[in-house]
Amino acid sequence: MSVRIAIVGAGIMGADHARIVSEDLPGAILQVVCDASSERARHVAESSGATDVATDPVETIRRNDVDAVLIASPDETHAPLSLAAIEAGKPVLCEKPLSQSSKECLGVIEAEVARGRQFVQLGFMRRFDPSYRSMKASLDDGSLGRPIMMHNFHRNVEAPANFTGQMAITNSAPHEFDVARFVLGADYSAISAFQPTGVDASQTGAPVFMVLETDKGQLVNIEINNNAAYGYDVRGELVGEKGSIFLNAPVSTRQNGALMAFERYAPDWRPRFAEAYRLQNKAFLHFVRTGEFPAGASDAWDGYCAALVAEAGVEALQKGERITIAGAEKPSLYNR
Numbered sequence: 001m002s003v004r005i006a007i008v009g010a011g012i013m014g015a016d017h018a019r020i021v022s023e024d025l026p027g028a029i030l031q032v033v034c035d036a037s038s039e040r041a042r043h044v045a046e047s048s049g050a051t052d053v054a055t056d057p058v059e060t061i062r063r064n065d066v067d068a069v070l071i072a073s074p075d076e077t078h079a080p081l082s083l084a085a086i087e088a089g090k091p092v093l094c095e096k097p098l099s100q101s102s103k104e105c106l107g108v109i110e111a112e113v114a115r116g117r118q119f120v121q122l123g124f125m126r127r128f129d130p131s132y133r134s135m136k137a138s139l140d141d142g143s144l145g146r147p148i149m150m151h152n153f154h155r156n157v158e159a160p161a162n163f164t165g166q167m168a169i170t171n172s173a174p175h176e177f178d179v180a181r182f183v184l185g186a187d188y189s190a191i192s193a194f195q196p197t198g199v200d201a202s203q204t205g206a207p208v209f210m211v212l213e214t215d216k217g218q219l220v221n222i223e224i225n226n227n228a229a230y231g232y233d234v235r236g237e238l239v240g241e242k243g244s245i246f247l248n249a250p251v252s253t254r255q256n257g258a259l260m261a262f263e264r265y266a267p268d269w270r271p272r273f274a275e276a277y278r279l280q281n282k283a284f285l286h287f288v289r290t291g292e293f294p295a296g297a298s299d300a301w302d303g304y305c306a307a308l309v310a311e312a313g314v315e316a317l318q319k320g321e322r323i324t325i326a327g328a329e330k331p332s333l334y335n336r
């Protein structure tokens, strides 16, 4: 029997997930598209062949004809709607972040621990990206030696209106916070954050440069520039004592002309990480069917860790100081 999925949120990510579910997720059907705007819900439903539309997210989650939920609504709704899915006993794939508040993430963790099982798969999709998986494999097979540093660049073409330097830390950087933890198998002990001199921190898309220290003595640096102008460009280099490994973006063509050779950048994260989203959603379907949490996927605990680092990063930027990071004890439910 096909898994009946409800998507909550018909914005840019909800529409992309609806496309994946309808076109590239055999064994799943898109049962409901829910959005506060019935018009927007209907537009996505019609373009993806969904069975129904709705405007009330909690009612949608509770429907008897919904087996699993995909949350792609505004960030501030992610934790409350994940809690509603847990209370309804429905597996949920929640877009990042779980919450920008580490305390609110702990509330979701407490709900899962109280039920003795995981319901929430979190949408840090880069863990499923083949290049990050290869990076992690090169570490796990010993070919890089002991990891000592990881360099990360995360550049968007143009920041949305009102996207501040602080949001570079709370909205964009959580991808690097999470994927560096995943690759290194480490947690963070401190963070420092900087902006180029003369850059107004409240300026839309102001670049931020961060240096994080891990509990294994490694250094992780992250550049976030949401007004890079030239293209969507995510880079990474993992440095070990025996060598290093770079991420390569999936480039399909190199064009020659006018005495030049050039490759094209993606306009945003969706084409750059299309395979990662597909594999992430495929893993979620397996989770729904078997109850086995997907190996390597991010969960509510990872959402808490990302929020904790982001909060410290914002404090580091505001105070111009190195901020130490000390989190709660990880419940055994999350020891995989």
Ligand code: ISE
Pocket (backbone or CB within 6 Å): 156, 171, 172, 175, 269
């Ligand atoms: C956005 O919210 C995402 O999640 C994208 O993956 C990221 O590249 C972008 O910077 C964020 O704003």
